[in-house]
Amino acid sequence: MRKLFLLLILLQVFFARGQKINDPKIFADLITPDKLKKQLYIIAGKDFEGRETGSEGQRKAAAYIENYFRSLKLQQGNKDSYQMRFPVYQDSLEVLNISIDNHHFNIYKDVDASLSANYTSLILGSEVVFAGYGISEGAHDDYKGLDVKGKIVMVLDGYQPDVLQDQLNKNSFNPYGKQGTAQMHGAIALLSIKKDFPHPESSRKSIMYLNPFKAVNYINTYYISEEIARSIMGKDYDTAKNGHVQPKSYNANIVLQFIKSIALLQSSNVMGYLEGTDLKDQLLIISAHYDHLGKKDSTIYYGADDDGSGTVSVLEIASAFAQAKAAGAGPRRSILFLAHSGEEEGLWGSQYYTASPPHPLANTTADLNIDMIGRIDPTRKRSDTANYIYVVGDNRLSSDLHPIIESTNKKFTQLKLDYKFNDPKDPERIFYRSDHYSFASKGVPVVFFYDGSNKDYHKPTDTPDKINYELLANRAKLVFYSAWEIANRDNMLARDIPLGD
Ligand SMILES: [Zn+2]
Numbered sequence: 055m056r057k058l059f060l061l062l063i064l065l066q067v068f069f070a071r072g073q074k075i076n077d078p079k080i081f082a083d084l085i086t087p088d089k090l091k092k093q094l095y096i097i098a099g100k101d102f103e104g105r106e107t108g109s110e111g112q113r114k115a116a117a118y119i120e121n122y123f124r125s126l127k128l129q130q131g132n133k134d135s136y137q138m139r140f141p142v143y144q145d146s147l148e149v150l151n152i153s154i155d156n157h158h159f160n161i162y163k164d165v166d167a168s169l170s171a172n173y174t175s176l177i178l179g180s181e182v183v184f185a186g187y188g189i190s191e192g193a194h195d196d197y198k199g200l201d202v203k204g205k206i207v208m209v210l211d212g213y214q215p216d217v218l219q220d221q222l223n224k225n226s227f228n229p230y231g232k233q234g235t236a237q238m239h240g241a242i243a244l245l246s247i248k249k250d251f252p253h254p255e256s257s258r259k260s261i262m263y264l265n266p267f268k269a270v271n272y273i274n275t276y277y278i279s280e281e282i283a284r285s286i287m288g289k290d291y292d293t294a295k296n297g298h299v300q301p302k303s304y305n306a307n308i309v310l311q312f313i314k315s316i317a318l319l320q321s322s323n324v325m326g327y328l329e330g331t332d333l334k335d336q337l338l339i340i341s342a343h344y345d346h347l348g349k350k351d352s353t354i355y356y357g358a359d360d361d362g363s364g365t366v367s368v369l370e371i372a373s374a375f376a377q378a379k380a381a382g383a384g385p386r387r388s389i390l391f392l393a394h395s396g397e398e399e400g401l402w403g404s405q406y407y408t409a410s411p412p413h414p415l416a417n418t419t420a421d422l423n424i425d426m427i428g429r430i431d432p433t434r435k436r437s438d439t440a441n442y443i444y445v446v447g448d449n450r451l452s453s454d455l456h457p458i459i460e461s462t463n464k465k466f467t468q469l470k471l472d473y474k475f476n477d478p479k480d481p482e483r484i485f486y487r488s489d490h491y492s493f494a495s496k497g498v499p500v501v502f503f504y505d506g507s508n509k510d511y512h513k514p515t516d517t518p519d520k521i522n523y524e525l526l527a528n529r530a531k532l533v534f535y536s537a538w539e540i541a542n543r544d545n546m547l548a549r550d551i552p553l554g555d
Pocket of ligand 1: 343360361397425426488
């Protein structure tokens with residue numbers, strides 16, 4: 055209430071000066087360093103535990119953003135919900151077991167396996183076929199004369215020196231690897247002998263992933279120690295290892311057991327919708343990702359700049375537009391305030407949104423995406439100004455956008471607009487590395503606002519005390535003023551490139 059009351063006094067002052075209600079400066083000035091700071095200490099605080107996709111901390115952050123949108127009286131952005139939920143998956147290793155003739159071998163000491171590449175399976179075999187290095191390429195075939203259909207195949211690690219040289223010369227490695235080669239010959243499982251056992255204990259949880267369905271499933275591969283190889287081949291193993299490879303079949307009663315569970319986790323994008331006036335069927339999106347890296351053991355990765363700074367900017371820009379609307383100066387086009395998750399895992403949230411958009415992309419005039427705008431790139435401290443922002447992608451899909459950003463900035467925010475990451479030859483490929491890219495790849499014009507990297511990037515030390523709040527507020531205002539112009543101008547932004555599918 056207090057905010058609105060103050061706003062009314064403010065408006066009276068402006069009217070007294072003859073200023074118009076549709077002067078964006080009245081509302082841009084509601085975006086203050088103090089408000090952004092207060093929000094960022096919550097978003098990047100201990101309670102949200104680094105906001106890892108699929109985690110409790112991420113869901114708490116989503117609930118906080120949803121409540122904030124609701125307090126601004128924004129409408130639900132995804133039909134009847136503020137959240138667009140999407141599934142993510144994670145594997146956990148339950149059992150990895152090999153025994154040979156009733157002798158059991160221990161995980162990590164003698165056996166290991168890739169969690170993501172293998173599936174739950176139990177095989178009891180009475181024969182193991184040793185297939186040398188397991189290579190079938192051109193004239194060279196380790197499988198020549200062997201029948202491995204339905205059998206367990208065992209191979210040496212690496213390549214024969216002459217075969218390796220030949221492969222390097224031709225630069226033609228079998229893309230399916232030894233696993234695919236064994237499978238093409240009909241094998242049911244692959245044992246790959248490694249000399250680096252024991253392996254360190256590793257996490258029994260995989261990284262998260264978005265799609266559990268594979269067009270091709272390969273046979274399981276078990277990494278085994280030399281001790282296991284000897285228990286199958288006896289002295290033949292040392293002969294083979296020393297260069298006298300003799301493919302051959304061995305009798306052994308072997309148990310191969312791999313069990314994993316797949317957890318279905320949930321993540322979400324949080325979306326608040328501000329309905330426009332006469333052009334309400336057209337939409338402007340203002341986005342940032344609220345997820346970060348979570349915590350490892352008890353260490354929290356706070357993600358204050360990445361991308362707490364963008365998230366709180368979206369919140370306060372939304373607040374400014376909501377107050378403009380309440381004062382009768384709402385935008386002509388509708389605006390969707392879109393907080394993505396899954397960005398750090400590979401732009402999942404924005405891919406999910408653009409794959410099944412609740413608001414048609416054909417009517418979406420642009421996505422203004424903010425990812426890291428609260429700090430100063432250390433390389434700039436030696437250059438002309440720290441009062442800058444990197445602007446990326448503004449000229450790639452619509453020739454209307456670049457002039458709007460330039461003139462808006464000239465009139466209101468006077469930042470140095472630096473386009474170095476918009477160079478198509480940018481070695482860091484920044485244009486492809488945040489959520490706006492999901493929109494750009496569908497033909498929606500985008501602008502990406504970014505501060506460059508810093509020494510705390512993706513470290514637990516990316517904390518809110520290191521943010522320059524004055525600069526953050528000024529950069530957020532640039533996005534606000536640009537959005538004001540884009541949402542109120544007569545025409546949607548021209549599309550130089552037609553909308554993709
Ligand atoms: Zn980020």
